[in-house]
Amino acid sequence: MAMSLSRLTERTRLMRVALAAAHDGYFVFPLRPNGKAPALHGESRCPGLGVCSAVHQGWEQRASRNPEQIRQWWTARSYNVGISTGPSGLLVIDLDDARGDTPPPQWAGTRGGQDVLARLADAANQPYPGDTYTVATATGGRHLYFRAPADPVLRSTVGKLGWRIDTRGVGGYVVAAGSVRPEGRYQVVQDLPVAPLPQWLVTALTPPPPPEPVERALPAKRASAYVAAIVASETDAVAHATTGTRRNTLLHAANTLGRLVGGGELDEHTARTELLAAAEIHIGHQDFTHVEAVRTVEDGLAWGINHPRRITAHNGPM
Ligand SMILES: [Zn+2]
Incomplete structure (x- = not known):
C-alpha cells in the first residue's frame, strides 16, 4: 500500500x-x-x-x-x-x-x-x-x-x-x-x-556557410584517389583518437565524409561503414558506447550532407 x-x-x-x-x-x-x-x-x-x-x-x-x-x-x-x-x-x-x-x-x-x-x-x-x-x-x-x-x-x-x-x-x-x-x-x-x-x-x-557548388574541380580519376585519401586519413584519426577526444574526432570525420556524400563524391553506406569500423576500437572504453558512436556518426553525416563538398568536375546538367 x-x-x-x-x-x-x-x-x-x-x-x-x-x-x-x-x-x-x-x-x-x-x-x-x-x-x-x-x-x-x-x-x-x-x-x-x-x-x-x-x-x-x-x-x-x-x-x-x-x-x-x-x-x-x-x-x-x-x-x-x-x-x-x-x-x-x-x-x-x-x-x-x-x-x-x-x-x-x-x-x-x-x-x-x-x-x-x-x-x-x-x-x-x-x-x-x-x-x-x-x-x-x-x-x-x-x-x-x-x-x-x-x-x-x-x-x-x-x-x-x-x-x-x-x-x-x-x-x-x-x-x-x-x-x-x-x-x-x-x-x-x-x-x-x-x-x-x-x-x-x-x-x-554558427555553422560555416555552404561551399561554392564546384570547388577546385579535379578530373574524375584524380578526384577518386583524393577522396580515398581523405577517407583513409579521417578514419585513421578516429582509430588513433585518445581519451577525451574520441567523440570530437569521430564527429569531425563524419562531418568531413558527410560533406563528400552530400557532394556526390562518396556513397553514404561506405562512409558510415568506414566510420563505424574505425570507431569500434573505442567502444567500451571510458563511457564511449556503441549507441554514442552511431549517434555521433549519424549527426556528423547529417550535418555534412547538408554542407556538400564537390571535388569532381561534373559534366552536363545536374
Ligand atoms: Zn513511429
Whole structure:
C-alpha cells in the first residue's frame, strides 16, 4: 500500500514537472523512468499505427505543450521529463564534469566544461555567461539555458565549443529539472529568466556557410584517389583518437565524409561503414558506447550532407 502510494506521488510529481515546463512554453515528452533515453518508440520499432500511421513521428515531432497529451503520457508511468530544445526555442549549453578524465593538452588544468567555458569567455573578452536559468545534472554537470536566435538555426553540437561542452538545439533535448536518475536529481541551481544566447556564442556556434557548388574541380580519376585519401586519413584519426577526444574526432570525420556524400563524391553506406569500423576500437572504453558512436556518426553525416563538398568536375546538367 505504502509503495503504490509513493509511486503514485512520484508519477504525479513528474507529471507536474512536465505540465509546468509546458506552461512555460516548452515542448516536453517522456523519458524512461530514472533514465534519460526517450520513452517513445524509435523508428526501428515503429508499429506504423496511430500518430505514425502515415510516417514515423520521433520525439521531436511528438513533444507537446498540450496538457491533455501530457496528462495522458504521465498517467501511465513515472517518466522523466524531456524538453525538446528545437521547438522550444532553446539553446542549452551542457557542461560536463571531467569525472577524473585528463583533459587534452589544449585544456590542461581544467576540471570540465565549466572551466573550459570560463576560459573561452576570457579569450573572447566576455563575462562568463552564467546569469541565466541553470540546472545541475545528476552527474555533476550544468545545463545553462538560453533563448536560441531565430537565425542562424543552431543544431546540437558535441565538443564544438571545447572539451566537455555540448550544446542542445534543433534536433536535441535536455532532461528537465525535477527528473531523477539513480545518481541523483536534476535540480534548478539558478532560477533566473532564460537569457538570450550571447552573440559571441552565437558566432562560435554558427555553422560555416555552404561551399561554392564546384570547388577546385579535379578530373574524375584524380578526384577518386583524393577522396580515398581523405577517407583513409579521417578514419585513421578516429582509430588513433585518445581519451577525451574520441567523440570530437569521430564527429569531425563524419562531418568531413558527410560533406563528400552530400557532394556526390562518396556513397553514404561506405562512409558510415568506414566510420563505424574505425570507431569500434573505442567502444567500451571510458563511457564511449556503441549507441554514442552511431549517434555521433549519424549527426556528423547529417550535418555534412547538408554542407556538400564537390571535388569532381561534373559534366552536363545536374
Ligand atoms: Zn513511429
